[in-house]
Amino acid sequence: xxxxxxxxxxxxxxxxxxxxxxxxxxxxxxxxxxxxxxxxxxxxxxxxxxxxxxxxxxxxxxxxxxxxxxxxxxxxxxxxxxxxxxxxxxxxxxxxxxxxxxxxxxxxxxxxxxxxxxxxxxxxxxxxxxxxxxxxxxxxxxxxxxxxxxxxxxxxxxxxxxxxxxxxxxxxxxxxxxxxxxxxxxxxxxxxxxxxxxxxxxxxxxxxxxxxxxxxxxxxxxxxxxxxxxxxxxxxxxxxxxxxxxxxxxxxxxxxxxxxxxxxxxxxxxxxxxxxxxxxxxxxxxxxxxxxxxxxxxxxxxxxxxxxxxxxxxxxxxxxxxxxxxxxxxxxxxxxxxxxxxxxxxxxxxxxxxxxxxxxxxxxxxxxxxxxxxxxxxxxxxxxxxxxxxxxxxxx
Amino acid sequence: xxxxxxxxxxxxxxxxxxxxxxxxxxxxxxxxxxxxxxxxxxxxxxxxxxxxxxxxxxxxxxxxxxxxxxxxxxxxxxxxxxxxxxxxxxxxxxxxxxxxxxxxxxxxxxxxxxxxxxxxxxxxxxxxxxxxxxxxxxxxxxxxxxxxxxxxxxxxxxxxxxxxxxxxxxxxxxxxxxxxxxxxxxxxxxxxxxxxxxxxxxxxxxxxxxxxxxxxxxxxxxxxxxxxxxxxxxxxxxxxxxxxxxxxxxxxxxxxxxxxxxxxxxxxxxxxxxxxxxxxxxxxxxxxxxxxxxxxxxxxxxxxxxxxxxxxxxxxxxxxxxxxxxxxxxxxxxxxxxxxxxxxxxxxxxxxxxxxxxxxxxxxxxxxxxxxxxxxxxxxxxxxxxxxxxxxxxxxxxxxxxxxxxxxxxxxxxxxxxxxxxxxxxxxxxxxxxxxxxxxxxxxxxxxxxxxxxxxxxxxxxxxxxxxxxxxxxxxxxxxxxxxxxxxxxxxxxxxxxxxxxxxxxxxxxxxxxxxxxxxxxxxxxxxxxxxxxxxxxxxxxxxxxxxxx
Numbered sequence: 001x002x003x004x005x006x007x008x009x010x011x012x013x014x015x016x017x018x019x020x021x022x023x024x025x026x027x028x029x030x031x032x033x034x035x036x037x038x039x040x041x042x043x044x045x046x047x048x049x050x051x052x053x054x055x056x057x058x059x060x061x062x063x064x065x066x067x068x069x070x071x072x073x074x075x076x077x078x079x080x081x082x083x084x085x086x087x088x089x090x091x092x093x094x095x096x097x098x099x100x101x102x103x104x105x106x107x108x109x110x111x112x113x114x115x116x117x118x119x120x121x122x123x124x125x126x127x128x129x130x131x132x133x134x135x136x137x138x139x140x141x142x143x144x145x146x147x148x149x150x151x152x153x154x155x156x157x158x159x160x161x162x163x164x165x166x167x168x169x170x171x172x173x174x175x176x177x178x179x180x181x182x183x184x185x186x187x188x189x190x191x192x193x194x195x196x197x198x199x200x201x202x203x204x205x206x207x208x209x210x211x212x213x214x215x216x217x218x219x220x221x222x223x224x225x226x227x228x229x230x231x232x233x234x235x236x237x238x239x240x241x242x243x244x245x246x247x248x249x250x251x252x253x254x255x256x257x258x259x260x261x262x263x264x265x266x267x268x269x270x271x272x273x274x275x276x277x278x279x280x281x282x283x284x285x286x287x288x289x290x291x292x293x294x295x296x297x298x299x300x301x302x303x304x305x306x307x308x309x310x311x312x313x314x315x316x317x318x319x320x321x322x323x324x325x326x327x328x329x330x331x332x333x334x335x336x337x338x339x340x341x342x343x344x345x346x347x348x349x350x351x352x353x354x355x356x357x358x359x360x361x362x363x364x365x366x367x368x369x370x371x372x373x374x375x376x377x378x379x380x381x382x383x384x385x386x387x388x389x390x391x392x393x394x395x396x
Numbered sequence: 397x398x399x400x401x402x403x404x405x406x407x408x409x410x411x412x413x414x415x416x417x418x419x420x421x422x423x424x425x426x427x428x429x430x431x432x433x434x435x436x437x438x439x440x441x442x443x444x445x446x447x448x449x450x451x452x453x454x455x456x457x458x459x460x461x462x463x464x465x466x467x468x469x470x471x472x473x474x475x476x477x478x479x480x481x482x483x484x485x486x487x488x489x490x491x492x493x494x495x496x497x498x499x500x501x502x503x504x505x506x507x508x509x510x511x512x513x514x515x516x517x518x519x520x521x522x523x524x525x526x527x528x529x530x531x532x533x534x535x536x537x538x539x540x541x542x543x544x545x546x547x548x549x550x551x552x553x554x555x556x557x558x559x560x561x562x563x564x565x566x567x568x569x570x571x572x573x574x575x576x577x578x579x580x581x582x583x584x585x586x587x588x589x590x591x592x593x594x595x596x597x598x599x600x601x602x603x604x605x606x607x608x609x610x611x612x613x614x615x616x617x618x619x620x621x622x623x624x625x626x627x628x629x630x631x632x633x634x635x636x637x638x639x640x641x642x643x644x645x646x647x648x649x650x651x652x653x654x655x656x657x658x659x660x661x662x663x664x665x666x667x668x669x670x671x672x673x674x675x676x677x678x679x680x681x682x683x684x685x686x687x688x689x690x691x692x693x694x695x696x697x698x699x700x701x702x703x704x705x706x707x708x709x710x711x712x713x714x715x716x717x718x719x720x721x722x723x724x725x726x727x728x729x730x731x732x733x734x735x736x737x738x739x740x741x742x743x744x745x746x747x748x749x750x751x752x753x754x755x756x757x758x759x760x761x762x763x764x765x766x767x768x769x770x771x772x773x774x775x776x777x778x779x780x781x782x783x784x785x786x787x788x789x790x791x792x793x794x795x796x797x798x799x800x801x802x803x804x805x806x807x808x809x810x811x812x813x814x815x816x817x818x819x820x821x822x823x824x825x826x827x828x829x830x831x832x833x834x835x836x837x838x839x840x841x842x843x844x845x846x847x848x849x850x851x852x853x854x855x856x857x858x859x860x861x862x863x864x865x866x867x868x869x870x871x872x873x874x875x876x877x878x879x880x881x882x883x884x885x886x887x888x889x890x891x892x893x894x895x896x897x898x899x900x901x902x903x904x905x906x907x908x909x910x911x912x913x914x915x916x917x918x919x920x921x922x923x924x925x926x927x928x929x930x931x932x933x934x935x936x937x938x939x940x941x942x943x944x945x946x
Binding site: 011013015016017018019020021022023024025027028029030031033034035036037038039049052053054056057058059063064065066067068069070071072073074076078079099100101102103104105107126127128130131132134135137138139141142173174177178180181182185186187188189190194197198201202204205208209211212213215216218219230231233234238247248251252254255256257258 | 569
């Protein structure tokens with residue numbers, strides 16, 4: 001026979017009906033018009049969800065930061081200095097409000113105080129979008145690879161293509177990783193607004209994810225293809241002459257001194273179309289089918305989509321207005337042109353050192369020169385979108 | 397994840413580690429710490445292929461719960477006393493979160509161990525999540541809670557309000573100055589490992605007790621990421637400890653970070669939990685009890701103490717002093733009283749304490765009523781406009797305090813206040829530890845050692861300075877803490893939304909002008925200043941004038 005023990009009454013908070021829901025009473029600020037963030041001007045008529053969760057999270061002494069930044073670096077700089085790029089947006093040369101005893105808050109009267117705040121990421125990235133997007137990508141990539149594995153699709157690859165993938169597709173992972181961490185993540189501390197820095201963080205996620213996708217694909221191939229050397233990509237990256245020019249450029253981009261604008265410009269505007277798309281689209285994705293490989297293009301294609309459809313979009317949206325800036329258009333164009341003169345020759349030289357790779361597969365892809373012409377043409381179109389002229393260096 | 401095991405996958409991605417050959421990356425952020433390339437492994441063992449779907453699933457749960465809260469009319473059961481304090485908390489917290497994201501690349505450069513960079517990159521992504529999901533939670537409150545004022549102008553308020561400025565230490569401290577001091581010791585070793593327990597675990601529990609289950613939904617989801625960040629900090633700390641030269645800096649930074657976190661987090665979260673709740677069950681934990689469990693036992697005894705054997709000099713004295721401040725010196729009660737004294741300078745409504753609250757406080761903190769009871773009775777008496785001033789300008793045996801130059805919380809435990817002339821200016825500090833932070837720790841030399849990368853405390857650190865000599869109505873108007881009729885104040889010292897019971901700018905016009913304690917301090921002669929300090933140290937508790945206590 002069992003007995004039921006009396007347990008003392010549990011102590012729990014009691015629900016209370018408070019009627020604290022919207023519309024329960026009328027008072028100043030109770031109306032629907034009071035139910036929106038009201039401290040910034042939306043880019044369009046109606047403010048977006050993206051704007052609500054990003055705009056003004058990073059303060060600006062020219063807006064409402066009346067007590068100013070409260071921590072400084074040893075050199076006296078503080079917060080997010082607008083001088084961490086040489087690019088300028090209208091209003092930045094206006095002095096910060098001088099505050100002191102009895103000055104009051106000196107808040108911005110006509111928001112925004114300068115042109116950097118006009119930038120909005122056209123991808124409207126915040127946490128919800130970035131997880132949905134990237135989760136979808138990794139699911140799709142995983143399924144593609146898994147399906148190919150089950151179908152024994154890798155058995156159809158020619159030995160030459162196996163070598164090509166293990167060395168060259170493998171080597172590309174290092175580029176994505178370095179750019180992801182040491183350009184985009186590194187710059188997410190430097191941008192002038194929360195919208196810039198969040199866009200850079202999201203761009204970084206794409207790169208790091210893609211690098212890992214390639215590494216894990218490489219691991220699968222090591223497990224699935226007899227004789228596939230999973231460490232060959234390291235040897236190629238460290239020693240193959242075809243990769244040293246690219247490596248040099250990538251490392252040089254990370255070494256750009258104290259200018260997030262130049263780093264992002266050199267990467268997304270110059271490097272990506274002239275080298276990234278040249279390799280990913282115009283070599284790997286064009287060659288694979290001829291070797292019975294329908295998987296590698298889908299892995300590569302996810303990274304290509306990141307760049308072509310998202311990362312380039314935000315970059316153009318960030319930089320194009322600067323060439324039309326009501327105050328600093330000429331200054332910015334001169335800078336952009338200087339960066340083009342600096343980085344286009346470096347990237348073209350690196351691209352040409354990659355040329356022998358076009359001869360390695362059995363089924364030849366489109367000729368290197370044709371591929372490079374396509375890349376150059378794509379690059380020129382991007383410059384047009386930015387309001388810049390094609391530099392003479394492109395003809396080298 | 398595919399069939400590859402997580403461990404195998406994680407091992408594979410270590411092949412991505414980069415050793416520069418042609419160009420070294422630009423080192424933008426300096427540190428005075430030195431690191432050998434110690435073989436510390438990435439403690440997170442996380443790959444993005446599994447991370448993104450995992451986070452998406454967590455998001456789905458959070459947004460599902462949000463949807464459910466709205467459909468279920470959660471706001472019919474939310475305590476206004478509680479949700480009003482969220483106007484402050486949720487205006488602050490998205491900036492610290494996004495600052496944590498911004499701080500991660502400082503560590504990429506300062507910690508020469510590429511294996512750790514994977515974990516730091518994932519933390520960066522997590523922090524973008526936290527900032528925007530919290531900004532979104534606030535948006536939801538604004539849309540569905542009875543009083544949107546204070547939520548709707550949230551970031552303008554936060555940037556210009558003195559409480560916001562106190563909170564900004566918990567953001568700028570992560571991203572400015574010596575990279576290791578900021579992004580590792582202050583952020584991950586102390587703020588995340590110790591104080592997120594009260595922020596993201598204890599406080600959500602209190603929210604639930606007040607009818608708000610959205611805050612726990614969001615913040616427990618956030619806290620599930622924090623455990624990863626704690627691992628990041630631990631790995632960096634062990635690397636730092638392996639170099640003898642770092643120990644002096646570690647000792648300095650732990651002292652600063654511990655004390656500053658105590659001053660800032662205990663002030664804010666202590667107030668929310670003790671004075672923002674309607675749950676007065678005697679067996680629910682007080683903030684002091686939570687602190688003892690979460691911070692003293694779980695952090696200090698279980699996490700910090702074992703590190704002593706590796707050579708870490710632990711600030712035992714400051715840990716004990718923090719407890720002394722909370723338990724014996726009424727730190728949280730003094731702060732809550734000050735918040736309520738200055739209700740008119742803020743952007744949320746502060747409910748008065750009732751007999752039921754008094755009983756609970758007396759039970760949890762014996763002797764509470766004798767110290768604070770009378771003042772809260774005065775607060776209730778003066779809550780609705782009736783020909784008198786707001787409490788700050790009435791005679792209720794309360795001396796308006798000076799601010800601490802370092803932590804910017806006022807010097808509320810009056811006996812501990814110290815003054816010092818630093819950088820040519822007389823400054824008040826709430827405690828010797830805060831004086832030390834400004835005058836000795838945040839300097840280019842420390843105990844004779846060059847520390848060229850150490851940051852500086854800058855800015856207009858005393859809020860009252862900006863409004864010295866201003867009429868209160870103009871101050872509130874200038875800050876924008878006014879409702880859409882152009883005169884009713886956002887803040888109120890009660891919860892009654894009857895417009896006839898609400899304070900307006902007109903009520904403030906007759907008040908005495910704002911006076912900056914620091915401006916006045918710097919106008920004193922040496923003798924006047926000495927007398928002022930002696931008097932101040934004899935004040936309290938509960939802000940009583942010196943004469944009233946002697």
